[in-house]
Amino acid sequence: MSQSPTTSPTQDYDPSAPLLEVKDLQVEFRTKAGVAQAINGMNFTLNAGETLAILGESGSGKSVTAQTIMGILDMPPGHIAGGEIRYRGQDLLSMKPERRRKLRGVSISMIFQDALSSLNPVLPVGWQIGEMFRVHHRMNRKQARQKAIELMKRVGIPAAEQRVGNYPHQFSGGMRQRIMIAMAIALDPDVLIADEPTTALDVTVQAQVMRLLKELQVENNMGLILITHDLGVVADVADKIAVMYAGRVMEHTDVFSIYSTPAHPYTKGLLESLPRIDAEGDRLSTVPGLPPTLTDMPPGCPFNPRCPYATDLCRTDRPELLPVADGHTSACHYREELYAGTITAREEVQS
Amino acid sequence: MSNPNTGAQPDPFADSEVVLDVNDLVKHFPVKEGILVKRTTGAVQAVDGVSFKLRKGETLGIVGESGCGKSTLAKLLMRLEEPDSGSVTFRGEDFLSLRGAALRRARRKIQIIFQDPYTSLNPRMSVGDIIAEPFTLHPDAKPAQGVRSRVKELLDVVGLNPDHINRYPHQFSGGQRQRIGIARGLALNPDVIICDEPVSALDVSVQAQVMNLLEDLQQEFGLSYIFIAHDLSVVRHISDRVAVMYLGRIAELGRDHEIYGAPAHPYTQALLSAVPVPDPTVRGQRQEIVLKGDPPNPANPPSGCRFRTRCWKATDICETEDPVLEVRAGTTQRTACHHAAQNEDVSALD
Numbered sequence A: 001m002s003q004s005p006t007t008s009p010t011q012d013y014d015p016s017a018p019l020l021e022v023k024d025l026q027v028e029f030r031t032k033a034g035v036a037q038a039i040n041g042m043n044f045t046l047n048a049g050e051t052l053a054i055l056g057e058s059g060s061g062k063s064v065t066a067q068t069i070m071g072i073l074d075m076p077p078g079h080i081a082g083g084e085i086r087y088r089g090q091d092l093l094s095m096k097p098e099r100r101r102k103l104r105g106v107s108i109s110m111i112f113q114d115a116l117s118s119l120n121p122v123l124p125v126g127w128q129i130g131e132m133f134r135v136h137h138r139m140n141r142k143q144a145r146q147k148a149i150e151l152m153k154r155v156g157i158p159a160a161e162q163r164v165g166n167y168p169h170q171f172s173g174g175m176r177q178r179i180m181i182a183m184a185i186a187l188d189p190d191v192l193i194a195d196e197p198t199t200a201l202d203v204t205v206q207a208q209v210m211r212l213l214k215e216l217q218v219e220n221n222m223g224l225i226l227i228t229h230d231l232g233v234v235a236d237v238a239d240k241i242a243v244m245y246a247g248r249v250m251e252h253t254d255v256f257s258i259y260s261t262p263a264h265p266y267t268k269g270l271l272e273s274l275p276r277i278d279a280e281g282d283r284l285s286t287v288p289g290l291p292p293t294l295t296d297m298p299p300g301c302p303f304n305p306r307c308p309y310a311t312d313l314c315r316t317d318r319p320e321l322l323p324v325a326d327g328h329t330s331a332c333h334y335r336e337e338l339y340a341g342t343i344t345a346r347e348e349v350q351s
Numbered sequence B: 001m002s003n004p005n006t007g008a009q010p011d012p013f014a015d016s017e018v019v020l021d022v023n024d025l026v027k028h029f030p031v032k033e034g035i036l037v038k039r040t041t042g043a044v045q046a047v048d049g050v051s052f053k054l055r056k057g058e059t060l061g062i063v064g065e066s067g068c069g070k071s072t073l074a075k076l077l078m079r080l081e082e083p084d085s086g087s088v089t090f091r092g093e094d095f096l097s098l099r100g101a102a103l104r105r106a107r108r109k110i111q112i113i114f115q116d117p118y119t120s121l122n123p124r125m126s127v128g129d130i131i132a133e134p135f136t137l138h139p140d141a142k143p144a145q146g147v148r149s150r151v152k153e154l155l156d157v158v159g160l161n162p163d164h165i166n167r168y169p170h171q172f173s174g175g176q177r178q179r180i181g182i183a184r185g186l187a188l189n190p191d192v193i194i195c196d197e198p199v200s201a202l203d204v205s206v207q208a209q210v211m212n213l214l215e216d217l218q219q220e221f222g223l224s225y226i227f228i229a230h231d232l233s234v235v236r237h238i239s240d241r242v243a244v245m246y247l248g249r250i251a252e253l254g255r256d257h258e259i260y261g262a263p264a265h266p267y268t269q270a271l272l273s274a275v276p277v278p279d280p281t282v283r284g285q286r287q288e289i290v291l292k293g294d295p296p297n298p299a300n301p302p303s304g305c306r307f308r309t310r311c312w313k314a315t316d317i318c319e320t321e322d323p324v325l326e327v328r329a330g331t332t333q334r335t336a337c338h339h340a341a342q343n344e345d346v347s348a349l350d
């Protein structure tokens, strides 16, 4: 049942360009409380077949980054204050809205964080999955329904034939998440942004979904941006990692270096807060304090009020994202010392 | 007290008051089919014969496949859904027969923190109104210090800025919204808090803060928790006992070192084997038990043992005889499996 897509003319693409490139992206929200710098200089490159994990505190701007790439940011109050997003060399931000809309779901697709509210409660799930095929591939209802059943099976929904006509509320949270995944992968996208795709799933289904995403990635040489809190999943599937904090990338490197030689205190704090499955443990180590209010950022490094290594320098000068090793960058004044393990935390903020 | 035969540590909650006593709870949802005329063609057996006790100050973790009935069980314990059969005794009272004022009073004492911080908060209500909502529903529980001052105190307790009391949910990140849910859950000084995936949306440093917070609150107020989560490390950390559910039933129930150190039900073993390890250098080395086939249709579960269609140990008896949840030879926890046995290859302790 192969049909050729009716969209995405490819003649303008630069074959030598990376699949997706984000350069110095700035996004702000203009609210009554002032201007909130949600994204403040985001940079990364995603190649075909690669998995980039974006990790970071809640509110650090992971979903806003994803929404901006997808072109579904709420504007206003959102406002793109600068930067570029290039898909195969083409700047998405200056592209005609009509053209950009055609890329959405076809070339760049997204699995949303909140599966519950992203599905339409008054339409059967099969209809919602099938819509992708009716709209983009001009399939008739029957064909689209068949495709929907295939996809539901592919993401592991039991009794797909019988449940294709069910409504979202009749499925558990995890199954709704799998339905969202089915919709996102329906049209074999080049870039898939998965915003916490397995947070609602149990570990066996999580493993199944990650295997499925991996398979799709290999089949279609798809680039995958995986937004997650789960350091286990990241260790399992990511090639590269960007750690975000308060709208900035704090550390960016390959997956092995992050776990073995973190060069940013926030990354270190995250790794140390992990509960262990092989021990009951008493109190968990935490990163004390709260992330800053975006409308009222501290001077200097945004992490300084919570940082066990902060000095006066950190309270006045904002550190740039600079290299500590080949392909490993960190936005910390003491990145060299952290990387070498030659720095100790100040007493008073240790918890 | 301590068991000299197994060398097991004594159960610190053995003598504590039983707060919740759940017996053979059942909830089926009718499945309706048909375009114009809806006919009932079957029933999803969301919860099908679940029993357990929860003691004062204790945390019972519940894990299991998505769709196995964890949230439905939570709703039954909140009486947001009415069970088809079974009993729930809450502090000696028959909880399911309570009506009117008595039900309202009991309900105050069992609170829930929901799975989804995005849809469980009304977007048109300010954070202050959301946290104060329990006082509107239960006017007799209004705090003497004044609602607003209590709400600010609650915001502070969960680590949010009390000055943000007039903000709306969309102005907070997912993790911050989850704290709002916790503050609301704490408002009426409950005895039991059911936490349905309370930390799944949080990054690990904030997750650690929230878990420490839940533990502090438990210590301070003697709270009992039912803690539902998919993250097995999180469940291990916070729970005293763990129930593993599969398709509406409890497959294995025991103290955390029993479940994690010596799992005896094949499903528990599969779950533990699938936990990703936060260490990229061991990538691909994990001996994951990949379950065969698909999860069965919950409206038409397999005969006998519900796990048998996916189980590598299944034999004829599994098809004909429904295994009871009981202590089996060679284990100290209760397991609903005819072939329950420790698997040398699977334990979270190696």
Ligand SMILES: Nc1ncnc2c1ncn2[C@@H]1O[C@H](COP(=O)(O)OP(=O)(O)OP(=O)(O)O)[C@@H](O)[C@H]1O
Binding pocket: A029, A031, A036, A038, A056, A057, A058, A059, A060, A061, A062, A063, A064, A065, A074, A077, A078, A113, A294, B170, B171, B172, B173, B174, B175, B176, B201, B203
């Ligand atoms: N529509 C909006 N109006 C105002 N502020 C917003 C809006 N959407 C997001 N923000 C703010 O932008 C910041 C980044 O939010 P974002 O949703 O990207 O966080 P996140 O990193 O995805 O967090 P989480 O892990 O909790 O999902 C937050 O401080 C949030 O409050």
Ligand SMILES: Nc1ncnc2c1ncn2[C@@H]1O[C@H](COP(=O)(O)OP(=O)(O)OP(=O)(O)O)[C@@H](O)[C@H]1O
Binding pocket: A169, A170, A171, A172, A173, A174, A175, A200, A201, A202, B029, B030, B044, B045, B046, B064, B065, B066, B067, B068, B069, B070, B071, B072, B073, B115, B298
């Ligand atoms: N109102 C309802 N009507 C019909 N079926 C329902 C209803 N609520 C739940 N179910 C079904 O009952 C079963 C159990 O659902 P429940 O939400 O309790 O699962 P869960 O264990 O919480 O899953 P998850 O981990 O994905 O949150 C599922 O098969 C679900 O589809």
Ligand SMILES: [Mg+2]
Binding pocket: A062, A063, A064, A113, A195, B174
């Ligand atoms: Mg997000």
Ligand SMILES: [Mg+2]
Binding pocket: A172, A173, B070, B071, B072, B115, B196
């Ligand atoms: Mg649930």
